[in-house]
Amino acid sequence: MTVDPERILQGMHDPSIRHLKRVDPVLATVIDRVGPCRLEPRREGTHFDALVRSIVYQQLSGKAASTILGRVHALYGNRSPTPAELVATPDETLRAAGLSRQKLSYLKDLAARVEAGAVPLAADAIDHLGDEEIIDRLVQVKGIGRWTVHMFLIFRLGRPDVLPELDLGIQNAIRRAYRLRKQPGPKDVLRIGKKWTPHASVASWYLWRSLEGARQVKPAAKRSKAKKSARKRAPAKRRTTRKRR
Numbered sequence: 272m273t274v275d276p277e278r279i280l281q282g283m284h285d286p287s288i289r290h291l292k293r294v295d296p297v298l299a300t301v302i303d304r305v306g307p308c309r310l311e312p313r314r315e316g317t318h319f320d321a322l323v324r325s326i327v328y329q330q331l332s333g334k335a336a337s338t339i340l341g342r343v344h345a346l347y348g349n350r351s352p353t354p355a356e357l358v359a360t361p362d363e364t365l366r367a368a369g370l371s372r373q374k375l376s377y378l379k380d381l382a383a384r385v386e387a388g389a390v391p392l393a394a395d396a397i398d399h400l401g402d403e404e405i406i407d408r409l410v411q412v413k414g415i416g417r418w419t420v421h422m423f424l425i426f427r428l429g430r431p432d433v434l435p436e437l438d439l440g441i442q443n444a445i446r447r448a449y450r451l452r453k454q455p456g457p458k459d460v461l462r463i464g465k466k467w468t469p470h471a472s473v474a475s476w477y478l479w480r481s482l483e484g485a486r487q488v489k490p491a492a493k494r495s496k497a498k499k500s501a502r503k504r505a506p507a508k509r510r511t512t513r514k515r516r
Contacts, residue, residue, distance in 0.1 A: 319392050431473070
């Protein structure tokens with residue numbers, strides 16, 4: 272018997288989708304437009320690896336960040352470094368891999384705290400904690416703020432009820448979906464998203480995906496306007512030619 276991983280994944284999210292559609296008609300429209308939910312936590316590697324990746328990816332395009340992370344991994348035999356290995360690696364070596372001085376300091380601070388036991392990241396030390404407890408623990412690290420921990424909670428730990436109120440993508444998606452005149456702030460996001468509990472992570476995934484669809488539509492709309500403009504100009508050129516004759 273063949274098992275369809277996508278169907279299993281969708282089945283996992285069915286209760287969340289039913290709840291979100293029932294409590295929020297606007298989000299229900301977004302869900303119908305986007306289609307099946309493919310939110311799936313990244314399980315490979317360790318929690319430390321996931322946070323290293325999050326720091327490297329901060330404020331960079333996916334392609335650029337992937338290249339830099341690949342260079343960093345190449346320093347350790349094409350694998351993620353352990354905290355001890357990262358602490359022991361000279362700054363110049365990591366800078367040559369493409370890390371900025373700022374991100375290098377963030378990674379070294381994370382690795383030093385984990386290695387010293389100040390920020391335990393082993394699964395048995397963190398997986399049982401509540402979301403806010405994990406946030407309080409990880410924001411002690413330089414360069415890790417509330418937004419980074421929210422991404423860790425959703426995409427690493429698979430926590431079901433996380434709403435990244437500071438995320439610009441979420442704010443933009445809410446403004447578009449709810450036809451708001453102004454950009455919603457963090458408090459507005461939490462107010463609008465209160466009804467999504469306890470399935471805010473799936474709601475967040477759909478809001479992010481809704482923006483991807485919007486970006487794909489824009490070029491077609493521009494081409495359509497260009498064609499209409501060209502049709503409007505064409506008769507005027509023919510009339511001008513007849514007058515000259």
